[in-house]
Amino acid sequence: MNHEGATVLVVEDEPSIADVLAIALRYHRFEVITAGSVRQAQQLAGQTRPDVALLDVMLPDGDGRLLGCELRAAHPETAVVFLTARDAPAEIVGALGFGDDYITKPFNVDEVVARIRAVLRRTRPDDVLPVRPPLRYGDLELDDATYAACRSGRSVQLTPTEYALLRFLVRNGGRIVPKEQLLRHVWQYEHQAESTVVETYISYLRRKLEPLGPPLITTRRGVGYGIA
Known part of the structure; x- marks a missing residue:
């Protein structure tokens, strides 16, 4: 099972x-x-x-x-x-x-x-667990069952790290997520580090998502990122 x-x-x-x-x-x-x-x-x-x-x-x-x-x-x-x-x-x-x-x-x-x-x-050998519905935010849809992403009905090919970052931002939709929290939850960094990895992956996501619709990821300089 x-x-x-x-x-x-x-x-x-x-x-x-x-x-x-x-x-x-x-x-x-x-x-x-x-x-x-x-x-x-x-x-x-x-x-x-x-x-x-x-x-x-x-x-x-x-x-x-x-x-x-x-x-x-x-x-x-x-x-x-x-x-x-x-x-x-x-x-x-x-x-x-x-x-x-x-x-x-x-x-x-x-x-x-x-x-x-x-x-x-x-x-629980005989349990049949329910299939979770896709996670939706505006015109964006994330399917945890297949790790697939769609925007405006069009498929977006994401790496596992890109998917994890986007999912975490969507789960926190409506608020700015500090960079330190993203490093801890997505990359498992235990302490604040002088790293550009968050900025790099935010750039990757923007390149893939913004051709399909209006800007989705927002930046608050010196703080972090969020979903519009």
């Missing part, structure tokens, strides 16, 4: 780790929601009923294992995977008593994605 489109709740209080996990999972076509605390995770789980909860064991306001137990009690269909630096056998065995799998830090993001898919195959 293909579980692309499943919703993963990532509960991790280190923003850099949460960002890396979210980017990797979204790249593999999972829907991702992030939380940095037990309290926030409880609220989001109640609102979204995720297919998988990926939980750090050590959270600032509680124990991730107890959170996993609570989530399973409230939503039995939610699979629980723990993520932690604790790798002693007793810790692993104990954590597996609360959830479905256990991944130690430092981790490989491809392994995390593979483990989540394996857990879904075990826990």
Whole structure:
């Protein structure tokens, strides 16, 4: 069973780790929601009923294992995977008593994605997840199922990075996204860098999109970029 489109709740209080996990999972076509605390995770789980909860064991306001137990009690269909630096056998065995799998830090993001898919195959083998509708903004349409883009009904050939950048801008449509945030979410840069990569890819997108309609990407000098 293909579980692309499943919703993963990532509960991790280190923003850099949460960002890396979210980017990797979204790249593999999972829907991702992030939380940095037990309290926030409880609220989001109640609102979204995720297919998988990926939980750090050590959270600032509680124990991730107890959170996993609570989530399973409230939503039995939610699979629980723990993520932690604790790798002693007793810790692993104990954590597996609360959830479905256990991944130690430092981790490989491809392994995390593979483990989540394996857990879904075990826990929800017969699920048929809904096909997400294309993301639309004005005359622009983005299809996450095929990574295809169209403007005014005409196909636009984008590289994976161009698509990720445009999608992030569209998701934040109506506001200017700071350059530092684009570097973190699209390129996984952890710190502000003297880099022209954002400007370069914005230029690529403009060259491909503007022949098909009015200017779409706006610039606020010294701040960042947005969608008109």
